[in-house]
Amino acid sequence: MADQVDLSVSLGRGLRLRSPVMVASGTFGYGFDAHGADRTALGAIVTKGTTPGAREGNAPTRIAETPSAMLNAIGLQNPGVDHVVRVYAPKWATWDVPVIVNVAGDAVDDYVAVARRLDGVAGIAGLELNISCPNVANGLQFGVDPRMAAQLTAGVRAVTRLPLLVKLTPNVTDIVAVGRAVEDAGADGVSAINTYLGMAIDVRRRRPVLSRGSGGLSGPAIKPLALHAVWELAAALRIPVVGVGGITTAADALEFLLAGAAAVQLGTVNYVRPQAVREIHDGIAAYIAAHDLRHLGALPIRQARVEAHV
Amino acid sequence: MSLALAPAVVVQRSTPMRDAIELVVHHPPSAAAVKPGQFFQLAVAAPQTILRRPYSAAWADPQGGRIGFIFNVVGAGSGWLAVRHEGHELDLLGPLGRGFSLEGERPVICMAGGLGVAVFPGVVQALVARKRRVTMLLGARTSSQLLPADRFTGADVLTATDDGSAGYHGSVVNLFTSTLRGRVGVEAVDILTCGPTPMLQALIENVRQLGLPLESIQVALETPMGCGVGTCLGCAIPRAGGGYLLSCIDGPCVRADRIDWGRMTDAFHG
Numbered sequence: 104m105a106d107q108v109d110l111s112v113s114l115g116r117g118l119r120l121r122s123p124v125m126v127a128s129g130t131f132g133y134g135f136d137a138h139g140a141d142r143t144a145l146g147a148i149v150t151k152g153t154t155p156g157a158r159e160g161n162a163p164t165r166i167a168e169t170p171s172a173m174l175n176a177i178g179l180q181n182p183g184v185d186h187v188v189r190v191y192a193p194k195w196a197t198w199d200v201p202v203i204v205n206v207a208g209d210a211v212d213d214y215v216a217v218a219r220r221l222d223g224v225a226g227i228a229g230l231e232l233n234i235s236c237p238n239v240a241n242g243l244q245f246g247v248d249p250r251m252a253a254q255l256t257a258g259v260r261a262v263t264r265l266p267l268l269v270k271l272t273p274n275v276t277d278i279v280a281v282g283r284a285v286e287d288a289g290a291d292g293v294s295a296i297n298t299y300l301g302m303a304i305d306v307r308r309r310r311p312v313l314s315r316g317s318g319g320l321s322g323p324a325i326k327p328l329a330l331h332a333v334w335e336l337a338a339a340l341r342i343p344v345v346g347v348g349g350i351t352t353a354a355d356a357l358e359f360l361l362a363g364a365a366a367v368q369l370g371t372v373n374y375v376r377p378q379a380v381r382e383i384h385d386g387i388a389a390y391i392a393a394h395d396l397r398h399l400g401a402l403p404i405r406q407a408r409v410e411a412h413v
Numbered sequence: 414m415s416l417a418l419a420p421a422v423v424v425q426r427s428t429p430m431r432d433a434i435e436l437v438v439h440h441p442p443s444a445a446a447v448k449p450g451q452f453f454q455l456a457v458a459a460p461q462t463i464l465r466r467p468y469s470a471a472w473a474d475p476q477g478g479r480i481g482f483i484f485n486v487v488g489a490g491s492g493w494l495a496v497r498h499e500g501h502e503l504d505l506l507g508p509l510g511r512g513f514s515l516e517g518e519r520p521v522i523c524m525a526g527g528l529g530v531a532v533f534p535g536v537v538q539a540l541v542a543r544k545r546r547v548t549m550l551l552g553a554r555t556s557s558q559l560l561p562a563d564r565f566t567g568a569d570v571l572t573a574t575d576d577g578s579a580g581y582h583g584s585v586v587n588l589f590t591s592t593l594r595g596r597v598g599v600e601a602v603d604i605l606t607c608g609p610t611p612m613l614q615a616l617i618e619n620v621r622q623l624g625l626p627l628e629s630i631q632v633a634l635e636t637p638m639g640c641g642v643g644t645c646l647g648c649a650i651p652r653a654g655g656g657y658l659l660s661c662i663d664g665p666c667v668r669a670d671r672i673d674w675g676r677m678t679d680a681f682h683g
Contacts (some may be wrong), residue, residue, distance in 0.1 A: 129645070129646075130644065130645065131644060132643065132644040136642055136643045136644055136662075151646075159655070159656045159657060160646060160649060160657060161649075162649070162651070162676065162678075163636065163637075163648075163649045163650065163651070163657075163678055164637055164678060165637075165646070165647045165648075165649055166637055166638075166639050166645065166647035166648075167637065168462065168463065168464050170461040171461045171463060172463065173463060173464060173639065175639075175645070175647060177645070177646045177647065180646050180649075180657070314678070322463050323463065371463065373640070373644070374464060374465075374639045374640035374641075374644065374645055375456065375463060375464060375465055376456075377506075
């Protein structure tokens with residue numbers, strides 16, 4: 104029976120999820136306003152990128168639809184880490200789904216300050232370092248250079264005992280090199296991938312659609328690209344890889360799990376079909392039951408590396 | 414907030430004016446819940462589209478369980494909606510956002526430019542039911558693009574066309590200015606409006622020159638929108654005093670003094 108399948112997964116350092124279905128940073132807010140999503144099907148919530156101080160975000164226009172995808176340049180609009188600790192964390196502490204705070208900033212000190220503030224706070228289950236935001240000045244710099252990515256990861260690792268994911272950018276020549284660097288620097292897992300840099304131009308007005316010119320591309324159009332990155336990372340890393348990029352159906356999620364992802368994050372689909380969380384959870388369970396696999400660890404096509412974290 | 418994820422069924426499709434489509438859907442919980450000025454996120458299945466499309470309810474009939482949507486074809490999503498017919502199912506998310514505040518006793522001027530008229534049949538009906546005196550100002554390029562006056566029972570309807578083919582020859586903002594001077598006291602009206610951003614900016618400029626407070630104006634905003642529920646932060650509107658409002662949860666109906674009109678952009682999509 105599908106409801107007896109064990110869908111639990113460990114992302115390291117004691118972070119155990121009851122389901123491999125997570126929601127991606129920026130697509131679920133801080134978990135309070137996602138109408139229609141079924142939290143009982145969720146493995147974890149990853150919050151909006153959070154910086155030391157509050158940020159207003161970019162001028163409109165911030166989003167645009169493109170074929171089977173969307174561009175966004177929100178610009179890390181968020182209330183700042185103090186608000187998260189004071190107002191949100193006490194509520195999360197009463198929830199039965201772990202909340203992972205996505206951490207962002209302009210400099211190593213920003214990330215370290217946010218991580219230090221969040222360490223030991225009840226209601227916060229882990230951190231995801233956003234070293235790959237394409238929509239703020241210098242947002243990408245940490246994610247494209249393995250040495251800087253490692254330096255940032257080590258800096259945060261030194262000030263927190265929380266499970267630590269690092270969200271990788273695909274806007275690099277060799278994503279595996281960055282993945283290896285953050286693994287060696289103490290990351291407990293990687294999330295792959297963040298958005299691809301892209302743009303759209305308004306031909307009538309003869310100007311970029313987005314106020315910043317470029318933005319991050321997400322949605323079904325990037326799924327094959329994300330899947331390839333996960334395939335490469337899962338073969339190369341010892342730590343879990345969380346697959347994210349254009350997942351819309353249970354079949355999409357299964358592709359990532361078969362490619363070696365320990366868990367998946369749903370992103371753009373949350374804007375369109377809040378019920379996707381439940382549908383994808385149930386679809387994975389049904390697949391495992393139908394194929395007599397019993398647990399997630401039996402899914403990856405290449406077995407050796409991933410078995411360790413199930 | 415009650416949300417309707419169950420499918421609605423199209424029960425009527427018509428062309429209420431040139432270049433516009435009106436779809437009437439049967440969905441009793443939404444018809445009972447929606448307030449004038451609120452919107453729904455409609456799922457569209459056009460190839461290569463992914464986001465829902467935000468549409469204000471044009472009107473609702475709670476007894477009959479029906480809601481009307483009036484729109485024109487501006488892109489793939491609205492093109493897909495335009496070929497829905499009786500019996501087709503629609504996936505509605507809503508009602509969402511803040512509608513117009515209809516409280517008060519002063520006369521009301523409703524002012525619509527182009528497809529901005531789509532929100533007003535239900536608004537006027539609700540105002541008339543509250544015994545408020547309503548003047549409906551309709552602006553369009555030409556007479557065939559005006560929604561018929563019988564959609565605004567109980568209101569005085571005045572029209573303006575760019576080509577002079579019906580009513581006032583010129584913009585609806587100029588019609589507004591002359592109406593306001595001619596018919597009612599300057600401090601004594603509430604104004605509800607929806608239309609293209611340049612029209613709204615012209616209105617704001619005129620109102621400032623007339624010495625009217627912006628607090629007396631409510632605007633139904635049209636912006637590009639992602640989720641419609643406050644999560645994606647995509648539908649930012651410049652807020653007076655700095656920062657941004659979100660059209661989906663702070664609006665779409667917003668008091669005009671809360672907006673920084675100098676920073677407004679005129680982008681929208683379909």
